[in-house]
Amino acid sequence: MDLSLSMKDDLLNIRNLGTRLAVEMRKLTSNFRLGFGTFVDKNISPFSYTAPKYQINPCTGYKYFPVCVSSFGFRHLLSLTDQVNNFNAEVQKQRVSRNRDAPEGVFDAILQAAVCAERIGWRKEASHLLVITTDDVPHLALDGRLAGLVQPHDGQCHLSDVNEYSASDKLNFTALIPGTTAEILDQDSQNVMQLIVNAYNNIRSKVELMVLDSPEDLSLSFSATCQDGLSQPGVKKCGDLKIGDTVSFDVSVEARSCHPAGTNQTFTIKPVGFRDTLEVTVTYNCSCGCSEQIETASSRCNSNGTYTCGICDCDPGFLGARCECGEEESSGDVSQNTCREAEGRTVCNGRGRCLCGVCVCYESEFGIISGSYCQCDDFSCARYKGVLCSGHGVCDCGECKCHAGYIGENCNCTTETSSCLSDDGHMCSGKGNCVCGKCQCIEPGAFGETCEKCPTCPDACGTKRDCIECRLYQTGRLADNQTCHRLCKDDIITVEELNTDNPDTAVCIYKTENDCVMRFTYSEEESGRSILRVLKDPECGKAPDAVTVLLAVVGSILLIGLILLAVWKLLVTIHDRREFSRFQNERSRARYEMATNPLYRQPISTHNVDEVYSMLSKPYNGAT
Template identity: 65%
Template sequence: MREGNVRFVCVSTPHVPSLPHRARRLAVTLAGASVPPASAASRGLDCHGTIPSSPPRTRSLSLNPATPSIISARPWSVPLPLPVAAREAGPDATPGFRPLPGPPGLNICTSGSATSCEECLLIHPKCAWCSKEDFGSLRSVTSRCDLKANLVRNGCGGEFESPVSSTQVLRSLPLSSKGSSPAGSDVIQMTPQEVTVNLRPGDKTTFQLQVRQVEDYPVDLYYLMDLSLSMKDDLDNIRSLGTKLAEEMRKLTSNFRLGFGSFVDKNISPFSYTAPRYQTNPCIGYKLFPNCVPSFGFRHLLPLTDRVDSFNEEVRKQRVSRNRDAPEGGFDAVLQAAVCKEKIGWRKDALHLLVFTTDDVPHIALDGKLGGLVQPHDGQCHLNEANEYTASNQMDYPSLALLGEKLAENNINLIFAVTKNHYMLYKNFTALIPGTTVEILHGDSKNIIQLIINAYNSIRSKVELSVWDQPEDINLFFTATCQDGVSYPGQRKCEGLKIGDTASFEVSVEARSCPGRRAQPVFTLRPVGFRDSLEVGVAYHCGCSCSTGLEPDSARCSGNGTYVCGLCECNPSYLGTRCECQEGESQSGHQNLCREAEGKPLCSGRGQCSCNQCACFESEFGKIYGPFCECDNFSCARNKGVLCSGHGDCHCGECKCHAGYIGDNCNCSTDISTCQARDGQICSDRGHCVCGQCQCTEPGAFGETCEKCPTCLDACSTKRDCVECLLLHSGSSVDNQTCQNLCKDEVITRVDTIAKDDQEAVLCFYKTAKDCVMMFTYAELPSGKSNLTVLREPECGTAPNAMTILLAVVGSIILIGLALLAIWKLLVTIHDRREFAKFQSERSRARYEMASNPLYRKPISTHTVDFTFNKFNKSYNGTVD
């Protein structure tokens, strides 16, 4: 902003009902000058800025009569988080007030250009309005809208308007100590019960409330069981559940009642078997269980009763059924058990527990469309005379939001008892359905009693506040003080409580603006699962008491306006501090009063100078306003084409961000819930939350909440030092002195054995110097500390006997050798037998014929001799064969 210029920022605000709904012109003495509001400002724009350091000059602005909204100034600053604002305010600051924003020395009250008492009250909680008639003059530097101390110093006396926010407790009954109160008296677990807050916009007021989990509080437990075929073994194991469960629960409360209901799924395709042959027995053809009852949606079988034998008897009558797909229709049953209060028998003064047992995933809203069910669930009770759910085949499954709403309305704590493979799915449901816990159910339901006891203890060990019907223009801020006596700003939940402990909450209430109509809304604070509640009525300080003394056509206003709160509200076409000037009159000698500075065009070139004041032109892009038409509501920074990112209002070239957003174009969210890791730490303590997103600062860390960091020391490594210190100084008197620094953030429990299947804790182990294994588990607590469960002594194995090892080695070698020989002999025998069998087979197939070898000569030759003796030559004649 250039020195010597006037700069205003205006924002849209609701109409204050006390102002007259008629056309009017206003003028006000501001910084020694008559400064009426800009005509553009009358459409609900809040103006604030700085007044030039030039000599007093008369400025006049026209107030648009077309709308009944008023001008309201707002602080020139980015809203700070509550703890920061508190620090800047200093220890001596008035409780509930924010520090005056803006540059040092800036008086936001006088620079806010307030033209009425109501507008002044909206600028800042410390601004006050002087309604004294002769306060100030045209030549003075006083303003009717100023700090209270300045008004008194400048002669206003006691005639000023400066309401403050306050709290009035209407009903506060003391907390009960036990649930078994005398007959006719209610058990009180929350106080106070009724409060009224009177709020001035921007000014906070606080009140305290206390919640106590009283001892021996009555318990109503409704057992809702999945009777699909896969739960047959579970049904067999709970036939005597009532007796055993009642024995355990009566150790916790003397007033216990038990009820029973069952469910399967909608009896339509594709959820169930609908062929005619399956109508009476859907298990036909199923070899393991050939007989079962027809499928059904939900049956209420036993109202809540203290007769546990009736529960056992009803369970023994039940038989399983069969559905077609894997998911079950259990959420239909949960909703009916919640809303059919009279049929179920929920008591007014009792802890309501609804145990939901199943071994599969549930059907949810929109699944019913697969079966042609397009009508959403209406959230009403639909049990007939036989206590059967009649709308099963008519309406869709309920949504998670509807379930959460109906469970909260009826103060019911839902306990998911599910098998291990579906634990994480139902664990995610608990984040969407308040007051819900989940426990792992064994495959045969043998641990159901311990499961219910654990869930009961978990529910009774925490208190969490919920808000119902919160008005849109109301901000709430909670500070919890739990059993450790430490305050936790921004938290509305306490965990780790014992029965009888009291949790305290400080609630700060602030109105951001005035409602558009006369209204006194009521919102409710209620602990999740409790019947008790606190009703908070809201009244707004948006009007001024001096506004009741209106003087229409007052002589003080030249007969041309209404005198109210020390000012004249001029009739149409009249202007001036006393309505002495008629619109259209030209005073050329004073046209410089319509220039922002010497050399500047009249009315910034965007308006017409009339009666020594600027009447701004209309624009198709938005509103032009200001004493010199120098401002508009459309020339601000945009984000992705959206003015002020859609999270703020444009005022004179600056984005005025809504609550929860900061930045030049209001694109930066101050909400840190999106940066909260599963353990409750912001960005896993490895980064900073900037604009609702984590910026990881730890080297190697990444992920949405910086939860992944392969190179970082994990929690097991950081807590190992504490465990090793405890192990080193076990039984020593210096235990506390030596280890207190290492273990200052740990709540330590020493045990003989570690539960390795605890879903809520992380298991850690390491090897000690003596080759022993030391194990411990940790679980993060809401207080920022962690619950560390440590073994008393590390687990060390005993060394085996040397002779035993030698004999074992030798014996193993011999046995292996004999085994190899046996295998070799077996293989050789098998091979020989195969070869012999092959020879025998070939021999049996051979066919021989008698033949002689042509090359063969007999060893015996036969010669025939014919002896004929020739006596003449003495020779023989003959032949040889």
Template identity: 70%
Template structure:
């Protein structure tokens, strides 16, 4: 604060000018204070003024304040005897007192109450291409009422239809087509004349009436492909009495079509140059009477009227037009888009899903915000974590309470006595918070001003310790006349010795500088050293248009930073669909994501095929979209988080070099395969198998036969080996025998195998011994 004040000499500032310098600046209104310029400035920080002798009660330092005027408690249930007093936002009225550049804040709580009444108006395209859809909704009323009564006990249903402007070139206008535009069309020879919008059934709880009206309807035929649906939407929104919208109910407008709509300026093709006035134009036949008089409404006008009448618009469109209508939802607050089957058979589930999706989020909007006010939001959703820059909470359950902290800052001062107001309102709610604003741009001491005071040489008004001199007089005490100049005054007009008098941008008169006027802006300061046009610029705009130039320095408005205030602190544009800042893969700088994860890209770094968690993230989308299972299947966020195109195939091929192959095991121990790739257009594409690959269970008989066969096979092999070994052995013995036989020599007629029974053995005998014995015996 001291540094800010040091750059601005404030001796002769008035109290009002002092308060505008900075929210920390205070003004001393004490008499006989501030005689010495360099030490005794009346404009300074409050603590500095007190140190220099200014009494606390003489210090003017107003602060911004918030006062709650009306705050009734939130309701817990919608229907019942007190449904007209249902409160879904708290508080209901607040009064703000703002000092410029000083912030104050207040807290807003919002709750989607249970069993809230619902009004649903079904607006159907009855062009020729919707004939099969008309057949499908013949009994829609009864079935839809049964489903919606599971969500609310107080439900009403209405019906309307549209085709296009009954004029060239939008419809067939030749005489032979006047009564029957399908004249000569072989497939459907009979249809009714074209019409812009026709209200057929006001909102009622007698759903049989809906079925009766649908049974009566016939299709029509227009010439070009686009339809006049936006004309019908606007009339259904603004003709509240005809449609029967209840003030205390939740308003749903279902828009069913299979083609694109005509937009503003298309009417010039038929000579319609008058813009739509946004009013109800319904004749006694409940038909839109301005169809051939005014152009189609613009998206901005549609968004304004839908929000003004608290209507949620649900686009129920065919798949090939989903992207177009999805882009419309970003331009029209409070709208959603769902994919409609070619014959509208899924319309009931579509409406229920859209209703649940709408009821699962709360988003704040600001109406009639004054230009000199800056608002910043911080959301605290069901997890209790503050989210700066967000004014929206998603994935809520009925009955959840969320809160938003709203900071308000005044960037300037309107004319004295000005009171302004604005409204904070959840999208689609009838409940609102009304905020009134007054400004504290002046000091309280101004009410004690003394005219022709002797302290001002009887030539001026003494206000808050300073003199406001009459015309023609100057000086701290109004002691000088304009035009007086001299050396005695010159020194007081230099910022320092050697500096130019009045910085070369003013004249010195009666010891004070009179700054020149400039075509570029204002020159001010004790020595004309400051101006409001010499600050940094961005794209040629001073302080980027998001700040004020004070003495060469940009003082940024709330929500912006940087030397030229070009960097937004808002993070709303960086929040991805899953609620994370930059999808958890980058940082939000100046309202844009700077992706830090290698391979990540996209506005919120949401695209990253090569990231480690890419397969895991896309797996959840495959599970919920194809098999209605997994973490996202139960919390109604599948359609919001999983917007990638999914292509199912019988056999997965990975010919695309940029595609990432992902695999995971299912609960049944099967393997699911899919690829993740990014098209040049930026759209993510998932190509997955229709069914996971599962191994078949083994057959018991097959296993038994395989085991028995294996045993027999092993036995046969062993027998074959044994036979082979024996044969080899026998052959070797036979070969040995043959060899021995070939070597044997024997006489003819002698069997070589025969052996004599008597064996002869030669014995050697010594006959000399026997001879002696014999001789002895003879003697």
């Protein structure tokens, strides 16, 4: 752990790390031990304060933290042990120091731990070295030595840095030391536990082969058969492994040159981070059985050469398949014609002379000219960047014969495909083809070293959504399988408002587990960085207020009642008006009919004189 002054707050949070770490790690492995060491920086100028008054207390005169311990480079405090209380006790004792420059001596400390690996128990027992540090800039001079020291000790190195900018530098330098990872530590170190568990799961779920001490004249090619059962040429690692998974690797070895009989060369193959190794011993046998039967001055060679394996090796001054011709013999037209590759061609292609019907090739400062008609050489093959056969093959008669693992006219195309594997284990992220060790993206809009970047791809929003959920909210598909920090390397920025005017920016919308709406944009900068801009707060419906709900219900009931009452009143009014109108009509009709009643007769009758006389002149019949 870095004990420079900037880590004083983090030290408080890590003092109970041992207990918490033991609980979590014992869920993952039964073989868990802890060790502890600390570092600050080199105790010389300009790295530390060297004035006498600072030797005992480098914080002298520093008003924010006036007392601290002397600066030091590296201290080994606790060898590997399963006694967690011992670890906690050592951490409790620690006090911070102060150095002068921003970089700390983290790589010095790693180098010291690697050199002293036997004493501290790391070489035999440890598989993971965690370094907790702040604002450190890697020292380039140490990288080569670290790679040589860390790997033979079967260690995995993990750098946890609280400074985002220096952590990005470490991410670049992890490629120099196989098995090394780097993550960003929160300012308060609260995520240190998750980083350790993630790193361990990453180590445990991946197997990658490495070769130690490989001779230069041996060419090795790999192929891996991972969980899917398919052989992948040029691949030497498998990822996303679970307990019980079985993978296999095929290794082919090709000798580029021959060595004397009895020569042995050895190299070692081992999985990164494991103690198991496979030592391979190569024995060269470049001689043929027939070479043991040699006939000197053989009659088969007209007594002018040695007969070996069916071929005459002519003595000096003699030529021909059977050494039948001497060089001093003059060459006629017939013999000259036998030295032409085809009719009309130059004798011996202009690169030799014809003796006894056989071409004797000239010597060249560029290389060796050979062939029955001097048509071949070992220097006129295709070149790549000025290097014959790209340095990955030999020139044979104008054609590059590539070493194992390389193809192409000039052998510049590697068959290694591990560089095309994306973090999710897919070849070119499933959006391209691996050609000569590089991804050629075929999906429209896809780019990046492994075609992993594709803002306009149909699944871009879904992929980035998983990263946002696990990185910001620790939820979603990637939250439980410990792959969030390994797969999600994009920059995630929370904003108050999204800018959707850029046509190169993908706008993504999805619904969260809480039925909220999350909006974010996905874009790529010219440098290749992926930028995710996420709304600070998801758009969620607010829970209704109880009083508001009650008032709304009561108001609704009253409103409905008033509406029903108004409708009833309206209907009654209409009905009454209709009835009154009907009554008025009937009443008017009754008055009219009473004035013209046919049963009613006036009491006064009117007759004329003639009618009366007629009545009186009728005979009386006794009627009254």
